[in-house]
Amino acid sequence: xxxxxxxxxxxxxxxxxxxxxxxxxxxxxxxxxxxxxxxxxxxxxxxxxxxxxxxxxxxxxxxxxxxxxxxxxxxxxxxxxxxxxxxxxxxxxxxxxxxxxxxxxxxxxxxxxxxxxxxxxxxxxxxxxxxxxxxxxxxxxxxxxxxxxxxxxxxxxxxxxxxxxxxxxxxxxxxxxxxxxxxxxxxxxxxxxxxxxxxxxxxxxxxxxxxxxxxxxxxxxxxxxxxxxxxxxxxxxxxxxxxxxxxxxxxxxxxxxxxxxxxxxxxxxxxxxxxxxxxxxxxxxxxxxxxxxxxxxxxxxxxxxxxxxxxxxxxxxxxxxxxxxxxxxxxxxxxxxxxxxxxxxxxxxxxxxxxxxxxxxxxxxxxxxxxxxxxxxxxxxxxxxxxxxxxxxxxxxxxxxxxxxxxxxxxxxxxxxxxxxxxxxxxxxxxxxxxxxxxxxxxxxxxxxx
Amino acid sequence: xxxxxxxxxxxxxxxxxxxxxxxxxxxxxxxxxxxxxxxxxxxxxxxxxxxxxxxxxxxxxxxxxxxxxxxxxxxxxxxxxxxxxxxxxxxxxxxxxxxxxxxxxxxxxxxxxxxxxxxxxxxxxxxxxxxxxxxxxxxxxxxxxxxxxxxxxxxxxxxxxxxxxxxxxxxxxxxxxxxxxxxxxxxxxxxxxxxxxxxxxxxxxxxxxxxxxxxxxxxxxxxxxxxxxxxxxxxxxxxxxxxxxxxxxxxxxxxxxxxxxxxxxxxxxxxxxxxxxxxxxxxxxxxxxxxxxxxxxxxxxxxxxxxxxxxxxxxxxxxxxxxxxxxxxxxxxxxxxxxxxxxxxxxxxxxxxxxxxxxxxxxxxxxxxxxxxxxxxxxxxxxxxxxxxxxxxxxxxxxxxxxxxxxxxxxxxxxxxxxxxxxxxxxxxxxxxxxxxxxxxxxxxxxxxx
Numbered sequence: 001x002x003x004x005x006x007x008x009x010x011x012x013x014x015x016x017x018x019x020x021x022x023x024x025x026x027x028x029x030x031x032x033x034x035x036x037x038x039x040x041x042x043x044x045x046x047x048x049x050x051x052x053x054x055x056x057x058x059x060x061x062x063x064x065x066x067x068x069x070x071x072x073x074x075x076x077x078x079x080x081x082x083x084x085x086x087x088x089x090x091x092x093x094x095x096x097x098x099x100x101x102x103x104x105x106x107x108x109x110x111x112x113x114x115x116x117x118x119x120x121x122x123x124x125x126x127x128x129x130x131x132x133x134x135x136x137x138x139x140x141x142x143x144x145x146x147x148x149x150x151x152x153x154x155x156x157x158x159x160x161x162x163x164x165x166x167x168x169x170x171x172x173x174x175x176x177x178x179x180x181x182x183x184x185x186x187x188x189x190x191x192x193x194x195x196x197x198x199x200x201x202x203x204x205x206x207x208x209x210x211x212x213x214x215x216x217x218x219x220x221x222x223x224x225x226x227x228x229x230x231x232x233x234x235x236x237x238x239x240x241x242x243x244x245x246x247x248x249x250x251x252x253x254x255x256x257x258x259x260x261x262x263x264x265x266x267x268x269x270x271x272x273x274x275x276x277x278x279x280x281x282x283x284x285x286x287x288x289x290x291x292x293x294x295x296x297x298x299x300x301x302x303x304x305x306x307x308x309x310x311x312x313x314x315x316x317x318x319x320x321x322x323x324x325x326x327x328x329x330x331x332x333x334x335x336x337x338x339x340x341x342x343x344x345x346x347x348x349x350x351x352x353x354x355x356x357x358x359x360x361x362x363x364x365x366x367x368x369x370x371x372x373x374x375x376x377x378x379x380x381x382x383x384x385x386x387x388x389x390x391x392x393x394x395x396x397x398x399x400x401x402x403x404x405x406x407x408x409x410x411x412x413x414x415x416x417x418x419x420x421x422x423x424x425x426x427x428x429x430x431x432x433x434x435x436x437x438x439x440x441x442x443x444x445x446x447x448x449x450x
Numbered sequence: 451x452x453x454x455x456x457x458x459x460x461x462x463x464x465x466x467x468x469x470x471x472x473x474x475x476x477x478x479x480x481x482x483x484x485x486x487x488x489x490x491x492x493x494x495x496x497x498x499x500x501x502x503x504x505x506x507x508x509x510x511x512x513x514x515x516x517x518x519x520x521x522x523x524x525x526x527x528x529x530x531x532x533x534x535x536x537x538x539x540x541x542x543x544x545x546x547x548x549x550x551x552x553x554x555x556x557x558x559x560x561x562x563x564x565x566x567x568x569x570x571x572x573x574x575x576x577x578x579x580x581x582x583x584x585x586x587x588x589x590x591x592x593x594x595x596x597x598x599x600x601x602x603x604x605x606x607x608x609x610x611x612x613x614x615x616x617x618x619x620x621x622x623x624x625x626x627x628x629x630x631x632x633x634x635x636x637x638x639x640x641x642x643x644x645x646x647x648x649x650x651x652x653x654x655x656x657x658x659x660x661x662x663x664x665x666x667x668x669x670x671x672x673x674x675x676x677x678x679x680x681x682x683x684x685x686x687x688x689x690x691x692x693x694x695x696x697x698x699x700x701x702x703x704x705x706x707x708x709x710x711x712x713x714x715x716x717x718x719x720x721x722x723x724x725x726x727x728x729x730x731x732x733x734x735x736x737x738x739x740x741x742x743x744x745x746x747x748x749x750x751x752x753x754x755x756x757x758x759x760x761x762x763x764x765x766x767x768x769x770x771x772x773x774x775x776x777x778x779x780x781x782x783x784x785x786x787x788x789x790x791x792x793x794x795x796x797x798x799x800x801x802x803x804x805x806x807x808x809x810x811x812x813x814x815x816x817x818x819x820x821x822x823x824x825x826x827x828x829x830x831x832x833x834x835x836x837x838x839x840x841x842x843x844x845x846x847x848x849x850x851x852x853x854x855x856x857x858x859x860x861x862x863x864x865x866x867x868x869x870x871x872x873x874x875x876x877x878x879x880x881x882x883x884x885x886x887x888x889x890x891x892x893x894x895x896x897x898x899x900x
Binding site for chain 1: 475532590623626646660668669680695772
């Protein structure tokens with residue numbers, strides 16, 4: 001564990017200094033109100049975050065957002081402004097408002113390390129404390145994890161398809177402006193090399209990139225004037241966008257203006273495979289053999305795979321990435337799985353409803369590995385660690401201990417650690433996990449009662 | 451036009467007080483840098499936001515986010531923290547940093563009123579000013595409009611399918627925590643009656659609602675204890691969740707505990723149509739004829755339509771709403787369509803690239819109405835208002851005039867106005883527009899050169 005900070009500390013990262021406490025569904029506050037009145041609010045409780053299933057045809061999920069959740073937990077405070085608004089709306093009683101004004105999460109959180117892969121039933125986050133202090137974190141935890149995990153899962157498929165070629169995140173414009181920052185962070189965790197988003201660069205220390213759009217060419221009286229302006233400003237180490245008018249003419253012009261040292265050209269329309277081949281041949285013919293070709297324009301993991309045989313040096317990915325490539329939310333839920341009874345003993349609890357049943361009890365998940373270190377199964381012990389002969393990895397790591405947050409999971413260092421964790425966990429999966437076609441989850445997760 | 455505030459004023463709404471200036475793609479800043487160097491940055495320019503197409507099979511789009519964009523524009527400032535970070539990353543020159551430090555948008559913005567419906571090619575936002583001051587707003591404008599319009603378009607289909615029955619927004623947990631607030635706002639613009647999201651209630655004055663989750667029942671030693679706790683706290687004017695264990699038993703218990711005055715019960719699993727009928731019969735049999743039935747659980751516009759014949763009083767919608775019901779982004783782009791030449795005369799400009807061509811020139815869109823006031827066509831004049839005999843509505847309204855923002859478009863009053871605009875514009879469409887099945891856009895938009 002790295003340095004720690006209490007949940008009361010001001011976070012080092014993030015421009016949003018204000019309270020996150022109202023990023024909450026009303027029913028959490030009304031449940032709190034009623035449970036404080038009945039006295040049950042003080043029962044020690046254990047909530048679990050898990051997905052009942054993966055998005056249709058996906059072979060693994062990716063845990064992302066954990067660090068962000070911890071950052072937002074430090075700002076989960078009912079300050080005067082929040083209390084005044086709740087009072088004016090008469091949502092809860094005065095007694096409950098007093099309780100909220102003093103709220104500091106003093107419980108404990110453990111979970112799959114950010115970047116870890118997961119499967120149906122994997123208990124990726126456990127939140128333990130009084131019912132009162134845990135129940136009001138439901139929406140915030142799910143919002144962060146559902147969004148970020150959806151983006152990371154799509155990003156992981158894209159970086160797997162791109163193999164050694166870098167993927168550049170450029171989807172900010174296709175999603176909410178704050179989702180964009182979180183999406184860039186999640187993409188980098190899942191292997192993207194950089195982002196176009198400035199705020200993500202600032203907030204999480206991510207590598208950023210970007211040069212010019214078509215409007216820059218159209219602003220000038222000719223493509224040549226635009227190219228000259230860009231080269232005069234940035235030198236030949238820049239990337240010129242060559243598809244505003246006529247690609248072959250623009251490529252000639254680019255090398256004429258920038259010389260054969262030109263770092264790169266970008267293609268953003270048309271048949272990218274055909275164009276990449278033509279442009280590569282043209283560049284080589286002009287002696288610009290080191291000039292790189294970046295392609296952008298509605299790429300997803302399938303388009304990236306389809307360009308594998310083409311002379312493409314980098315992929316810029318936007319819409320599909322930030323919208324989870326068909327699965328914009330991860331389907332994670334936050335469920336009470338155990339609580340104290342009147343005697344202070346733990347009782348497993350579970351909902352019995354049709355099509356939404358859950359498994360009660362405290363979980364101890366492990367990933368079982370074969371002799372070659374390949375993951376072969378996920379076993380989720382209920383009540384205790386499963387008894388196993390095989391080699392395995394325990395999957396839960398401590399994130400918050402009695403209200404004290406593990407700093408190594410937040411900020412820029414959290415992103416770096418999560419990126420490493422993801423690369424290692426994905427590499428450990430059987431090869432079939434990386435197939436893009438629809439299939440079953442790559443590992444079966446099995447519950448094992450102790 | 452209502453009251454106005456300059457773009458320099460602090461907004462009345464929104465908890466995020468910090469700068470929005472880095473919610474931007476790097477290439478906007480590098481284009482600015484190169485254009486300041488070439489001198490072209492000062493050319494007066496006109497950028498346009500439009501969608502080349504609607505999401506597959508959709509019959510109309512809904513403009514949403516305009517008010518939020520204006521709110522964020524007032525906070526688009528490069529303060530010391532932003533300048534210091536850009537300097538440390540060496541993204542632009544010192545000269546450009548000085549220009550950014552003084553940045554205040556002094557141009558003009560017009561657009562379709564928030565809540566208006568749109569079609570392929572509709573110029574929903576026009577941003578005019580120097581190239582420099584307009585180009586750096588691209589990402590922020592698109593992020594806000596693409597997200598909010600996607601949610602509003604889905605929401606509009608849902609409220610159309612629900613007819614007179616209220617739809618309640620409860621999707622916060624399935625999307626990024628800040629997207630959740632914007633999604634609630636967009637949903638209400640498109641006819642939703644309320645939201646579960648507290649922050650959306652506070653920030654935009656939206657009606658909020660919510661009572662209890664399954665965890666509240668599981669926390670207590672029996673369903674009866676849980677129901678009693680809720681009724682003691684909130685009285686019989688609350689909604690009890692009746693599907694944690696066994697629905698018929700829970701309905702009996704609910705009326706036993708709350709009496710026949712119980713305001714409502716909620717069903718969140720199983721076959722909702724069958725259950726709603728059974729529960730209605732049971733409630734009526736118990737004399738609770740005014741107790742309302744709210745259904746939730748993965749509803750979308752098709753499920754809502756499928757429940758039309760059932761005794762359902764309200765729909766709670768989550769995942770499908772906040773993810774745009776299959777279309778999580780609106781596909782809006784921000785393109786330079788005209789700029790001054792060296793003589794200060796306007797020149798239309800357009801990109802010629804394959805599959806991404808755009809139409810240059812300043813647009814004057816109108817909606818043509820027949821004798822019954824039904825919309826029959828959208829005509830987009832290029833260069834001037836189209837010459838028409840028919841009755842029509844001009845679609846552009848002023849939003850920012852020489853840097854001064856129209857306050858009637860922002861905050862809570864902006865949401866109210868947009869909600870009214872949406873209801874009126876949707877009512878004006880031909881009846882086929884409201885079909886849920888995949889189809890063509892309800893109106894053809896035609897460009898007309900003057």
